[in-house]
Structures are given as C-alpha cells and as structure tokens.
Amino acid sequence: MNARRWNLLTAGSLIALILLGLAWELWLAPLRPGGSWLVLKILPLLGSLFGILRGRRYTHQWMSLLSLAYFTEGIVRATSDSGLSAQIAVVYTVLSVLLFLGSTFYSKYTAPSRLAAPSPDAQ
Template sequence: MKAPAAPPSVSATRWLAAGSLLGLIALGLAWELWLAPLRPGGSWLALKVLPLAIPLAGILKNRMYTYRWVSLLVWLYFTEGVVRAWSDVDGTSRVLALAEVLLCLVLFAACAWHVRLRLRHAKSHSLEGAAP
C-alpha cells in the first residue's frame, strides 16, 4: 500500500528552503567575489559558502535530518549578516548583509515549518492506520 501524498504546504516549504539556500549560496559568492569584496578582485572569504553547499542535496532529496541540522547551521550566517550590517562602513555591504539576514530567516522558517508539517502529516496517517 502506497503512503498518501503529503499536503501541498510540505512541498511549498521544501522549495522555499531550497530556494533560500541557493539564494544564500549565490549571495555569498557574489558578495565576496564581485559586489563588495574585502579586497579588490575578490577574496578567499567566498569559501564561506562551502558549508551551505553540503546540505543542498539533502534538501532536494527531502531528507528530514538535513532540514533539522540546516535550521541550526543557518544561525552562523545570520550572525555574520547581523554583525556586518552593524559594523561594515560600505553601504553596499550593509544592504548585502541585510539580504543575508532575510534569507537566513526565510531558510530557518521554511526548515522549521517543513519539519513540523511532515511530523504532523506522519502522525495523522499513523493514527489513521491504527484505527480498527
């Protein structure tokens, strides 16, 4: 017997998480290589996006464990965004830092909401199967 399909909200949170994760990766690379690098011509700080590339496959494969640990990892990038928005002198860098903060909040909310919805969906279907 095939498991019932998940509600559309679960799929929406999955794609929201994947989109915001890809957005963070793109923003980090563009920021440190072209838009407002620490040194002209780009900097090695662009490597900070490598840890974000690791969970991308797990998010796309819809692995629950990945959503859980990404919701913790994202706070490192949130902290960087807040610190740079507060302390950077360059206006472009501040705007990019605020964009990073926004993407982090979206990613966290999408991951947390996704896990909650999937657990609720699994629980409701396990209770249906247990009924006589």
Template sequence: MTPVAPSPAVAWTRTLAVGCLLGLVALCLAWELWLAPLRPGGSWLALKALPLVVPLAGLLKNRMYTYRWVSLLVWLYFTEGVVRAWSDTTAASRALAWVEILLCLGLFVACALHVRLRLRAARTLNERPAS
C-alpha cells in the same frame, strides 16, 4: 506501503528552503567576489559558501535530518549578517548583510515549518486505523 505524496504546504516549504539556500550560496559568492569584497579583486571569504552547498543534496532528496541541521547551521550566517550589517562601513556591504539576514530567516522558517508539517503528517498517518 506506498509513499504518500507531500501536501502542498510541505512542497511549498521545501521549495522555499531550497530557494533560500541557493540564494544564500549565490549571495555569499557574489558578495565576496564581485559586489563588495573585503579586498579588491575578491577575497578568500567566498569559501564560506562551501558549507551551504553540502546540504543542498539532502534538501533536494527531502531528507528530514538535513532540514533539522540546516535550521541550526543557518544561525552562523545570520550572525555574520547581523555583525556586518552593523559594523561594515560601506552601504553596499550593509545592504548585502540585510539580504543575508532575510535569506537566513526565510531558510530557518522554511526548515522549521517543513519538519513540523512532516512530523504532523506522519503522526496523523500512524494514528489512522488499519483497514
């Protein structure tokens, strides 16, 4: 059986998921090292970007399992963004928190749509009569 090329919608959700994940990694590093660190000169909180690097290979390899667990992992970062958007005292940090919230929502939507579209495509493929 030859592999079926992904639909444009599936390819788009994959691109969006990878883009949001890379954006989230870059934001976490830049936020805690340069833009608005908790301590001058950067903080160890930049290590929060490491768990986001782990699923990158799975998303690039188009592994369904990775899309599923990333859609759960992202809520930890969303929660951090919400807490810091309302509790941080500097305007720069609050703005970065809102960017984190938007990237998290984009990543979640992309992962959820990706899984839904791939499952629908697999169901359709399995329902076709054999020729």
C-alpha cells in the same frame, strides 16, 4: 502551508544565499580587492544543497541550526560595514531567516509522529 511549500522556500532561499554569498565575496563587496577567502563560508551551504532539494528531513533539521550562523554574520556585517556591503548584509540576513523558517517548518510537518497520526479532518 504544506511540507512541499516549506521545502520550496528552503531550497529557494538556500540557492539565493549561495549565489549572494559568492557574489558578495568575489565581486560585489569583497573584503580585499579581487575576492577573499571568506567565500569559503559557502561550502557548508553547498554540502546541504542536494539533501534540501531531495527533501531529506535530517538535512532540514541541521540546516535550521546552521542558518543561525549566517544570520549572525548578516546582522554583524549589516551593523558594522557600510555602503553596498551593509545593504547586501541586510538581504543576506533576510535570506537566512527564510532559510531558518523553511527548514524548521519542513522538519515539523514531516515528523514521523505527524505523518502517522490521523488528520483531524478525517472524521
């Protein structure tokens, strides 16, 4: 896969994670009826959205680290919650893994050293 496809994977999983996080905490399975303040966990994801959509390598780099926090939350809630909330947590975990992989590989394939080096196929 080339860098553009990794960026698309990152952007798609980021948008899906934002939408799922909002729906989860406001309507589908909030901790309290009517929604909870836990919906604020989406703010860091929103803050990175434009950088990811523009393909900024630095945003991808720190998003790969931040995605691990969402992975941790998904694992914890998948094993401690029950019913719909646990099922949503599994999807949340998968999306965070896709976000991690997309941002990590995009960062790898857009590294300045990689872009400046001649490709092995050029010979």
